[in-house]
Amino acid sequence: FRINQETNCCCWIPSLLALHFRVLTFCCQVGAKSRNIAYLKGKVPSWVGIPTSVAIPFGTFEKILSDETNKEVAQNIQMLKGRLAQEDFSALGEIRKTVLNLTAPTQPVKELKEKMLSSGMPWPGDESDHRWEQAWMAIKKVWASKWNERAYFSTRKVKLDHEYLSMAVLVQEIVNADYAFVIHTTNPSSGDSSEIYAEVVKGLGETLVGAYPGRAMSFVCKKDDLDSPKVLGYPSKPIGLFIKRSIIFRSDSNGEDLEGYAGAGLYDSVPMDVEDEVVLDYTTDPLITDSGFRNSILSSIARAGHAIEELYGSPQDVEGVVKDGKIYVVQTRPQM
Numbered sequence: 195f196r197i198n199q200e201t202n203c204c205c206w207i208p209s210l211l212a213l214h215f216r217v218l219t220f221c222c223q224v225g226a227k228s229r230n231i232a233y234l235k236g237k238v239p240s241w242v243g244i245p246t247s248v249a250i251p252f253g254t255f256e257k258i259l260s261d262e263t264n265k266e267v268a269q270n271i272q273m274l275k276g277r278l279a280q281e282d283f284s285a286l287g288e289i290r291k292t293v294l295n296l297t298a299p300t301q302p303v304k305e306l307k308e309k310m311l312s313s314g315m316p317w318p319g320d321e322s323d324h325r326w327e328q329a330w331m332a333i334k335k336v337w338a339s340k341w342n343e344r345a346y347f348s349t350r351k352v353k354l355d356h357e358y359l360s361m362a363v364l365v366q367e368i369v370n371a372d373y374a375f376v377i378h379t380t381n382p383s384s385g386d387s388s389e390i391y392a393e394v395v396k397g398l399g400e401t402l403v404g405a406y407p408g409r410a411m412s413f414v415c416k417k418d419d420l421d422s423p424k425v426l427g428y429p430s431k432p433i434g435l436f437i438k439r440s441i442i443f444r445s446d447s448n449g450e451d452l453e454g455y456a457g458a459g460l461y462d463s464v465p466m467d468v469e470d471e472v473v474l475d476y477t478t479d480p481l482i483t484d485s486g487f488r489n490s491i492l493s494s495i496a497r498a499g500h501a502i503e504e505l506y507g508s509p510q511d512v513e514g515v516v517k518d519g520k521i522y523v524v525q526t527r528p529q530m
Contacts, residue, residue: 223251224362225446230526231364237505242498243522245367246315252360252448254302255337263297286341293338298330315367318441318466325466332443332464336363339445339462348460349449361461362446368437368465369522371515373481373491374399377499378529380509381414387509390415390496394481396474397434399513399524403459408432411481415496423492429476435469442466444525494521502526 228249235244259268270292277285303326307317319326339345340361349356373394381389393410395402402410408431415423445461480487495514498521503510509529515522 223253224249224364225252225448225450226527227444227446227450227525228362228364231366231524234502234505234523234526238498238523239501241494241521242501243369243520245369245522245524246313247367248306248309248313248315248365249446250306250333250363250365252362254363255361258296258299258302261297261299263299267292267295267297283343283346286343286346289341290338293341294331294334296334310365315365315441316439329441329443329466332441332466333363333365335464336443336445336462337361340447342460342462345449345460354449359447359449362448364444364446366442366444366524368398368440368442369515369517369524370437370439371398371517371522372396373516374402375495375514375516376402377495377512377514378509379499379503379512380529382529388417390417390499392492392495392499394492394495395429395431395434396476396479396481397436397472398469399515400435400469401431401433403513406431406433413492413496415492417500420496420500421489421493423489423496425488425492428482432474434472434474436472437465437467437469440465440467450527491516491519494519498523 228247228251231244231247238244258264259271271289274285274289274292278289307319311317317326318329340356340359346356349359373396375392375394376399377390377392379390380387381391383391391412391414393402393412395410400406401408409427409429410431411429412426413423414426442463442465444463447461450461476482481491482488495516498514499510499512502512502523506526506528510526511529512526513524515524
């Protein structure tokens, strides 16, 4: 095994794959999430934070599956793939369960630990063996999500060979967010490229991008007047999600990058810890009660989106959080 040093978004890859990858660029080893995080580091304005990240690249799952310690797991998965090829779709759930039986070989664990610590990330195993097992289970759940029913059938619909989908894992520190946001740097409702549209929720972004009830706060902001955001709607989501300092393992499949295939959101991102659900009280939330605070936060969100759009030269969907008034961007991708 070796550590790839070609980018700030570092990774570990099996040594047997090193020969395969040595003539390829970093973009061939991970998906767009990892590439974009690496690209943003040092390029966004200094007031925009980028959470510390480490990438586990394409091929790692397959290499670990081929390890002698996982021989039985590999045989079971191969048998289940045979059933799947015969259109026995119940095999999908069984494959996901079987992936969770993978054992972690010693060497990649050692190298992942070294890279996370050298990047300033906490190593779960330093807390307890149980904490490492939580992290390892989260990694396996991301790999297993390749066989989600929705993801599998979506590839069939567009005639993509599911076997050629590879899953990298973006290991990222979770910022204990006060608020989370999604920015569309072109207003998706009107198609107006001079106007940013964004939504904001209290707590982590899962209540915004997931199937949680209620509305987010929504606003628009003209790119030539970023100091004047206009609120379109106030929030009504009854629940906010909060978490202590932790780590999230984000799916980073090459299927999310393919032209003509909207793979974003089909694969799982798994936090190491369970979020706390909190019933929200908007009557004491400064985003609602303090117009100066609200204008400052919304304007900063819009400015971050505009800066990232200018970096890429094209409309972007940007996800991020706010902690103690500071903006953090956790991912960006082209706006569809």
